[in-house]
Amino acid sequence: MTTAVPLIYSFPEFSGVAEAxxxxxxxxQNYALFGDNNRKKSISEAGSSKNLSANSNGSQSLRNIAEQSASSINLSGNATPTSSKEQRKKKKEENRRFRIGLSGGSLIGVLREGLLSRTDVEWSKWDVYFADERLVPFDSPESNYGKAKSQIFDQIPKDRGYPRIFPIDETLLSDPQECADMYEKTLIKGFAYKDSVKLPMFDLILLGCAPDGHVASLFPNHETLRENYAWCAPVEDAPSGPPSRITLTVPVICHSNRVSFVVEGATKAPVISTIMERPDKGLPASIINEKAAGRIAWFVDDDAVSDVVSVTKKRYKFLVQSD
Known part of the structure; x- marks a missing residue:
C-alpha cells in the first residue's frame, strides 16, 4: 500500500465527480485570489442537504470584502483616502492570478460539466497552462488545448470574462525539444519574470490517469520520470496515442500547492489498485502520490476504485457554493 495515503473522494455517478x-x-481559486479568510459561503458538510454555514469571520461575500477594503469610511460618512501602503496592497490583491495546470482526456468533460454552470468562477483572473500537450494541430481531437478551448473556454458566457491561456507554439510541432524549451520559457515568464525561482508553483494542477498508469505525458519506465532540472520535457516515443509530446516534469507537478487526480470508469480500476497498493511498481501517479504527500486528492467514481480494498474513501466536504 502507498506509504503516503492521499485523500480519495468517491462518487456513484459522473455528475457527483464533476460537482465536487x-x-x-x-x-x-478563492484561496489564490482572496486568501484563506475570504471563502465564499462556507458549507460544513457534503451531501444532499449541503447546509450553508457562516465561516469563522462572519460570512461576507468576497465582492463585499473587496469593496470595503478599497476605502475606509469615517464617522461623518466621507471616504478617507487610503495610504500609499494600503494602495500598494490593494493593487497587489487586484493583480493576483489563479494559476492552474490542466491535462486532457476525460478531465475536460468533467470540468465542462462542473464549471460552466457556476457563477462564482473568476474566469478573467485565471492563467491556464497545460500539464502536457500532444504535438498535433490545435484543431485535432488529440490536442489538449484544442479540446479545452472548444469544450470549456469558448462556452464561457461573454459577461463572465475570459482566462489567459498559454498553449504551446503550434509552429514547433515537428521539434519536441524546441517546443518543450519554448514552453519552459513561457512558464519562466509567467512564474519567474522578476525573480529567480527553482520551480514554478501552480495553485492547482489537475491530472487524469490512463489505464497504463501514465500521468500527463509521463509514462511508466520512461526517462522523463528521472528528469530533475527541466520544467518541461519532450517526449518523442510515447507508447500510446500521438508519439510526440511535451510534459511538465515530476518536480514541477509535485511543487504545486495542490495536485488533484480526476479518474472515472471501470477500465481504470486495475491501475488505480496498483497505484494505491503497489507503490513499488513505480507508476507515475504513485511517484507523485509520494513526492507531493499531503497535497494530493483523488476524485473518482465508484467503478474506478472497485478493486481498491486497503484505502479508505472519504466523504467530500463542500467548501463553496455558486451564487
Whole structure:
C-alpha cells in the first residue's frame, strides 16, 4: 500500500465527480485570489442537504470584502483616502492570478460539466497552462488545448470574462525539444519574470490517469520520470496515442500547492489498485502520490476504485457554493 495515503473522494455517478471537482477548483481559486479568510459561503458538510454555514469571520461575500477594503469610511460618512501602503496592497490583491495546470482526456468533460454552470468562477483572473500537450494541430481531437478551448473556454458566457491561456507554439510541432524549451520559457515568464525561482508553483494542477498508469505525458519506465532540472520535457516515443509530446516534469507537478487526480470508469480500476497498493511498481501517479504527500486528492467514481480494498474513501466536504 502507498506509504503516503492521499485523500480519495468517491462518487456513484459522473455528475457527483464533476460537482465536487468544480467546488475544489473554485476553492483553490478563492484561496489564490482572496486568501484563506475570504471563502465564499462556507458549507460544513457534503451531501444532499449541503447546509450553508457562516465561516469563522462572519460570512461576507468576497465582492463585499473587496469593496470595503478599497476605502475606509469615517464617522461623518466621507471616504478617507487610503495610504500609499494600503494602495500598494490593494493593487497587489487586484493583480493576483489563479494559476492552474490542466491535462486532457476525460478531465475536460468533467470540468465542462462542473464549471460552466457556476457563477462564482473568476474566469478573467485565471492563467491556464497545460500539464502536457500532444504535438498535433490545435484543431485535432488529440490536442489538449484544442479540446479545452472548444469544450470549456469558448462556452464561457461573454459577461463572465475570459482566462489567459498559454498553449504551446503550434509552429514547433515537428521539434519536441524546441517546443518543450519554448514552453519552459513561457512558464519562466509567467512564474519567474522578476525573480529567480527553482520551480514554478501552480495553485492547482489537475491530472487524469490512463489505464497504463501514465500521468500527463509521463509514462511508466520512461526517462522523463528521472528528469530533475527541466520544467518541461519532450517526449518523442510515447507508447500510446500521438508519439510526440511535451510534459511538465515530476518536480514541477509535485511543487504545486495542490495536485488533484480526476479518474472515472471501470477500465481504470486495475491501475488505480496498483497505484494505491503497489507503490513499488513505480507508476507515475504513485511517484507523485509520494513526492507531493499531503497535497494530493483523488476524485473518482465508484467503478474506478472497485478493486481498491486497503484505502479508505472519504466523504467530500463542500467548501463553496455558486451564487
Amino acid at each position: 471537482v468544480a467546488d475544489h477548483v473554485v476553492a483553490a
